[in-house]
Amino acid sequence: MANRRGQTEMIGLVVIVIMLTLGMLFLAKFALQEEPAKKIFTRKGLAYSTMSAVMKTELECYDSATSNDPDELKVQADLLEDCADVVRFNTAGDISCYGYDSSCDLLEEEISILLNATLGEWHKEYLFSAEVLVGTEPLTVLEIDSGGCATSTERDSSGLFPIYVTNVGLIESVLYICE
Amino acid sequence: MVVRRRVRSKTGQMTLSFNWIFVLIAGTMILLFFVGIIIKQKSVSEQKLNFDIVTVMDSILTGSTVSERTINFVDISGLAGFELYFDCELDDGGGFDDIFAQYGITGSTASSELPMQVLFAPKTMEGTEMITWSLPYKMPYKVMDLLMVTSTSVKYYVIGGENTAFRTDLENATDGFTIEFISDVSEISSPGDLYHVRIIDLDGSTLVHSMEIPDILKDADTGVVTGILISDTLSSVNYFAKNGDVWNKLTSAGSVPIINTGYEEKDAALYGALFSSDDESYKCNMMKAFKRYYLVTQLYQEKVEEMISYYEEGPEEAQANTDCGLHLTEDASNMEDALNNLASTLTTCIEQGYDYCTELSEYAREVHTLNEALSGENCETLY
Amino acid sequence: MKTINKKQQRKWGIFPKGRRAQMQMMETIGVIFIFFVLVLFGSIFYFKFQEISFQNQQEELLAQKAMDITLVTLFLPEIQCSQGDAESEDNCVDMTKVRAMNMMMEENPRYLTDYYFNIFGYANISVNMVYPINYSWTVYEFEKTGIYDNGTEYSAWDRKEATYFVITLRDGMQGYGYDSAVSSLFLGNEIIYSFGYLKIEVFS
Numbered sequence: 001m002a003n004r005r006g007q008t009e010m011i012g013l014v015v016i017v018i019m020l021t022l023g024m025l026f027l028a029k030f031a032l033q034e035e036p037a038k039k040i041f042t043r044k045g046l047a048y049s050t051m052s053a054v055m056k057t058e059l060e061c062y063d064s065a066t067s068n069d070p071d072e073l074k075v076q077a078d079l080l081e082d083c084a085d086v087v088r089f090n091t092a093g094d095i096s097c098y099g100y101d102s103s104c105d106l107l108e109e110e111i112s113i114l115l116n117a118t119l120g121e122w123h124k125e126y127l128f129s130a131e132v133l134v135g136t137e138p139l140t141v142l143e144i145d146s147g148g149c150a151t152s153t154e155r156d157s158s159g160l161f162p163i164y165v166t167n168v169g170l171i172e173s174v175l176y177i178c179e
Numbered sequence: 180m181v182v183r184r185r186v187r188s189k190t191g192q193m194t195l196s197f198n199w200i201f202v203l204i205a206g207t208m209i210l211l212f213f214v215g216i217i218i219k220q221k222s223v224s225e226q227k228l229n230f231d232i233v234t235v236m237d238s239i240l241t242g243s244t245v246s247e248r249t250i251n252f253v254d255i256s257g258l259a260g261f262e263l264y265f266d267c268e269l270d271d272g273g274g275f276d277d278i279f280a281q282y283g284i285t286g287s288t289a290s291s292e293l294p295m296q297v298l299f300a301p302k303t304m305e306g307t308e309m310i311t312w313s314l315p316y317k318m319p320y321k322v323m324d325l326l327m328v329t330s331t332s333v334k335y336y337v338i339g340g341e342n343t344a345f346r347t348d349l350e351n352a353t354d355g356f357t358i359e360f361i362s363d364v365s366e367i368s369s370p371g372d373l374y375h376v377r378i379i380d381l382d383g384s385t386l387v388h389s390m391e392i393p394d395i396l397k398d399a400d401t402g403v404v405t406g407i408l409i410s411d412t413l414s415s416v417n418y419f420a421k422n423g424d425v426w427n428k429l430t431s432a433g434s435v436p437i438i439n440t441g442y443e444e445k446d447a448a449l450y451g452a453l454f455s456s457d458d459e460s461y462k463c464n465m466m467k468a469f470k471r472y473y474l475v476t477q478l479y480q481e482k483v484e485e486m487i488s489y490y491e492e493g494p495e496e497a498q499a500n501t502d503c504g505l506h507l508t509e510d511a512s513n514m515e516d517a518l519n520n521l522a523s524t525l526t527t528c529i530e531q532g533y534d535y536c537t538e539l540s541e542y543a544r545e546v547h548t549l550n551e552a553l554s555g556e557n558c559e560t561l562y
Numbered sequence: 563m564k565t566i567n568k569k570q571q572r573k574w575g576i577f578p579k580g581r582r583a584q585m586q587m588m589e590t591i592g593v594i595f596i597f598f599v600l601v602l603f604g605s606i607f608y609f610k611f612q613e614i615s616f617q618n619q620q621e622e623l624l625a626q627k628a629m630d631i632t633l634v635t636l637f638l639p640e641i642q643c644s645q646g647d648a649e650s651e652d653n654c655v656d657m658t659k660v661r662a663m664n665m666m667m668e669e670n671p672r673y674l675t676d677y678y679f680n681i682f683g684y685a686n687i688s689v690n691m692v693y694p695i696n697y698s699w700t701v702y703e704f705e706k707t708g709i710y711d712n713g714t715e716y717s718a719w720d721r722k723e724a725t726y727f728v729i730t731l732r733d734g735m736q737g738y739g740y741d742s743a744v745s746s747l748f749l750g751n752e753i754i755y756s757f758g759y760l761k762i763e764v765f766s
Contacts, residue, residue, distance in 0.1 A: 053757050057756065241630045245636070295680050477670075481662035485735065488739075
């Protein structure tokens with residue numbers, strides 16, 4: 001009888017060990033799963049396409065409250081250049097739109113609306129930044145931050161969108177997207 | 180007393196035998212049960228693996244197709260031992276509705292149909308690295324991307340055409356391919372472990388019907404060695420296959436015309452012919468392209484109607500530019516008529532087959548010329 | 563019941579003579595029974611795991627399909643911005659072509675089932691403008707539906723995966739071709755490059 005009890009206990013132990021091992025294996029499988037490739041791709045491509053779309057967008061600039069014929073100004077080619085001039089040399093700039101103090105105000109407001117209506121709606125944090133390189137120090141031209149992306153380690157960049165403006169310098173714009 | 184002892188010893192013998200018989204039967208049943216499960220699971224797993232492979236291939240091919248003008252090297256060493264097949268067949272009618280196209284794994288039911296996607300590839304393929312290359316087919320506007328698929332285990336020999344622009348372009352474009360540019364057949368080496376050998380003849384010196392194939396290739400299997408002869412003007416091709424010790428011209432009914440505008444540096448229709456297994460597969464795939472061409476042309480016909488209306492009844496600045504209307508609808512050679520001719524030719528082409536599609540090149544060139552004229556007059560262009 | 567004395571007990575254990583073999587047989591059967599019960603539990607656990615694994619795989623496949631269709635849509639010649647003989651513009655949709663495509667599909671509804679369904683499958687694809695106006699145009703619509711006996715339609719999909727992608731919307735004719743309901747929203751502006759996004763929903 002004593003022998004039998006020992007054998008029974010051994011079988012019981014073996015069964016428990018097998019079940020524990022199987023359980024651990026399944027836990028390991030789920031714990032070591034990589035982030036799905038789709039999320040990463042979409043974020044990288046999204047950062048670039050969003051930035052590209054923002055830079056090409058033409059914004060309306062009314063010269064007065066009653067005007068029906070606005071000017072259509074490109075974000076990168078017209079407004080950002082003027083804004084860099086405003087920031088660099090502390091001037092009022094060449095572009096004057098009704099309801100805005102300068103091209104920088106127009107840019108900040110409209111780009112925020114564009115990014116909020118897309119990235120914000122999709123619960124993505126973002127950081128839009130445009131800097132002009134003055135000597136070795138970059139001077140911030142425009143910064144739009146939804147919050148949380150500046151310090152996040154998991155973020156994707158659109159890559160730099162540079163333009164060189166005579167008398168102003170090299171303006172580099174970038175968009176970061178994070179979850 | 181003696182009787183009792185004998186009975187006792189027989190009981191022991193019976194018990195022992197019975198035990199062993201019982202153990203054997205029970206054990207065998209249990210073993211058979213588990214072996215049955217294993218065999219069933221094995222075949223299910225193999226089928227699942229094959230379908231997974233096709234699913235992944237679908238994704239790879241989709242991604243490769245949209246990465247136009249990009250050559251992708253895909254590691255398929257995990258598929259060692261699996262042979263991929265690519266089929267595109269035209270029934271007797273020869274039109275778009277007579278196409279049957281699919282690809283999959285040889286010997287399994289895992290396959291994927293390709294009713295729309297144009298894919299030029301060898302009939303079968305095996306290897307550790309797959310090469311995909313996508314080029315846009317423009318006639319003159321972009322119709323679709325044509326995908327070429329090959330493998331590093333397929334060797335290409337390009338003979339002739341030294342110092343021609345085409346050979347130079349091909350040499351520059353195919354970095355990483357198993358391709359060799361030679362001047363004489365004596366430079367061809369033994370196939371060895373290669374899955375397939377294709378000879379691309381640019382001067383007609385090597386591929387002639389019933390001419391002997393190079394000695395070094397004579398021992399290769401029939402399906403392993405094929406050839407394509409490209410005309411001087413790059414406007415037509417002929418396909419050849421090894422038949423014993425001689426070349427057999429597959430396109431004995433006539434060479435296959437390449438339908439393009441001639442404006443593209445890397446013409447998708449011509450490069451597709453280089454990678455297509457034979458003339459039937461090439462025509463079959465091009466019929467898919469022509470179907471898409473028809474739909475895109477219809478779309479541009481709608482656009483040109485809107486453009487005509489824009490320049491006749493639109494904003495003042497648009498109406499002021501009268502040259503636009505001339506190029507769009509009024510001139511003897513105008514965009515509206517050119518697109519109508521294209522659409523009409525395409526209708527016949529996709530119904531009747533490849534031989535009825537040769538006029539497309541001429542109308543496509545006309546659309547190109549008219550689009551340039553529109554651009555020159557600062558009008559909205561068609562494409 | 564027949565009792566056994568101590569001598570017999572030492573010889574045969576607690577079981578009466580002739581019953582020991584039966585008890586051993588019962589013991590063996592018991593062991594086999596427990597064994598098969600464990601195998602049964604193992605099988606249930608395995609098949610349950612397979613089911614969950616399959617569902618996960620279905621979700622992954624749907625996500626992959628969404629990504630593939632997004633890629634195909636972004637490079638669709640029917641709506642992609644072109645620049646003559648030059649390379650097509652990236653991440654850009656030509657609104658003149660979107661309007662033309664809508665017209666073409668209206669006039670030829672069989673193109674949806676005969677051709678484009680083979681490219682997109684069960685999916686809804688729309689171009690959404692954010693600036694200067696909020697408006698949406700459907701490029702492709704084929705939701706997975708079933709029909710009741712009384713003829714009414716119902717949604718027959720189990721899962722839906724939506725993907726969004728920001729794009730530039732270009733209109734060389736500055737909104738001229740829109741119908742009056744949309745034109746009135748533009749209020750006289752002549753914007754060529756607008757801001758918007760593609761919304762792609764796939765069904766399974």
